[in-house]
């Protein structure tokens with residue numbers, strides 16, 4: 001199947017059937033999330049993979065009771081940096097330079113430039129910028145799941161501070177940004193399963209400037 005066929009197949013399942021997904025499919029989806037591009041390559045986010053049913057039940061309670069959270073196979077919680085700092089940026093760039101066999105100082109000018117841009121914008125802007133990067137990784141996971149014929153429901157409908165509390169993220173430097181349930185649709189009980197996929201018409205979505 002082509003990517004476009006996979007994207008036509010997928011939808012935001014409202015009801016999942018509790019069936020588990022194979023480990024290799026989970027690994028594939030996580031690898032797609034890891035390979036996502038990010039601004040300056042900082043990857044200012046990470047992913048928690050949750051299958052513990054007690055914890056899932058607690059997360060469901062702070063996610064507007066959405067049943068997929070408990071009927072999924074695994075729940076991915078994306079969490080992003082709460083801000084940028086010299087220490088954090090240096091750690092990523094130093095690792096990148098080590099992997100490429102280059103001196104740490106190679107990135108100094110670039111690092112000072114971005115920190116010079118980001119620091120005056122404040123922690124709220126920085127957390128928001130980091131959160132935006134996590135959405136790209138999230139989208140890659142959604143596309144990879146579709147390719148693997150795994151259903152994935154993107155979820156922004158939850159209370160991030162409550163999920164942060166459940167995952168002990170306070171003081172970790174991370175804040176939860178998104179949930180993604182992975183599993184299989186309950187086709188007999190999902191009101192959305194046979195609904196037409198609707199998107200903005202191409203002529204409104206695309207503006208060609210020649």
Ligand SMILES: Cc1cc2nc3c(=O)[nH]c(=O)nc-3n(C[C@H](O)[C@H](O)[C@H](O)COP(=O)(O)O)c2cc1C
Nearest residue numbers: 010011012013014066153154155156157158197198
């Ligand atoms: C960032 C984001 C947040 C979303 N939050 C929720 C959510 O909390 N619950 C839900 O059932 N669907 C959620 N959705 C699913 C959208 O409603 C859905 O993707 C959109 O209506 C398009 O339909 P489709 O994905 O089924 O093609 C979210 C989607 C995105 C991308």
